[in-house]
Amino acid sequence: MxxxxxxxxxxxxxxxxxxxxxxxxxxxxxxxxxxxxxxxNQNVSEIGRILRAHLFVEHYLTQYLAQANPRLGSLSDARATFAQKVSLLDVDNPDIAAMLPGIKRLNAIRNRLAHNLGAQISDDDARIFLSCERFAALRAARSTGEREENEPLEVLEDFARHTAVSLTYEFAPLSKAIAQSILEVRNLGDAI
Structure with a gap:
């Protein structure tokens, strides 16, 4: 026209x-x-922090899946979504299984944000992240007697970093060296 x-x-x-x-x-x-x-005019800092945490976890999730399944093709080329990558995780691995509710909640928060720019992170969201007992214990221990900050966005970011470390741990050279030394010390004892 x-x-x-x-x-x-x-x-x-x-x-x-x-x-x-x-x-x-x-x-x-x-x-x-x-x-x-x-x-x-949304809180771009908060939105950015949520998106950074999601992208951060997805990066380590993709890296973990590639290392755990070396014959797997490229997840990027396959255009696998975050949820599809999560579905490829080994739920029989207790460390992975313990983090799954939090990983899924992180994706749900990101999806909420995509459909409602004003989406907020709730105390219920934080509780899901803190239901990962190892994460909650490490987070509490890190507070070293100070009042632990339980602001939901802070919990989300801490959970994202914890997830990255947990997904990296199995294949990291440092963790392999520690695992090998544990086995050798147990098996060889004083001979080392």
Whole structure:
């Protein structure tokens, strides 16, 4: 639909007539702009922190799956979603199984954010992350007697870092050296 330069003025005048006059037109325009700005003016720091945590965990999740399944093709080329990658995890591994509720909740929060820019992280979300007993115990131990910060966003970020460490641990050279030394010390004792 092509319009001539002077058609824009006619279109604007007609739209104002349809809306009931200039005041009604501009009030409606201001209201729509206010709604758009309300969605635009979200807490970008909080949104960024949520997205960073999700992307961070997905990076380590992808890396873990590739290392655990060396003959698996490229998950990137397969365009596997976060949820599909989670479904590939070994639920028989107790360390993985303990983290799964939190990993799934992180994805649910990211999805909530995608569908509602004003999504907040709740205390219920934090409780799901803290239900991973090892994470909760390590987090509590790290607080060293100080009041532990249980702000839901802080818990989410801590859980993301814990998940990265846990997914990396099995294949990291340092953990392999520690595991090997444990076996050797147990088996060879004083001979080492």
């Amino acid at each position: 092509n319009t001539l330069p002077n058609d824009h003025e006619k279109i604007a005048r007609r739209a104002m007539e349809i809306m009931g006059g200039p005041d009604a037109f501009f009030n409606a325009a201001d209201e729509e702009l206010a709604n758009i700005n309300a969605r635009w």
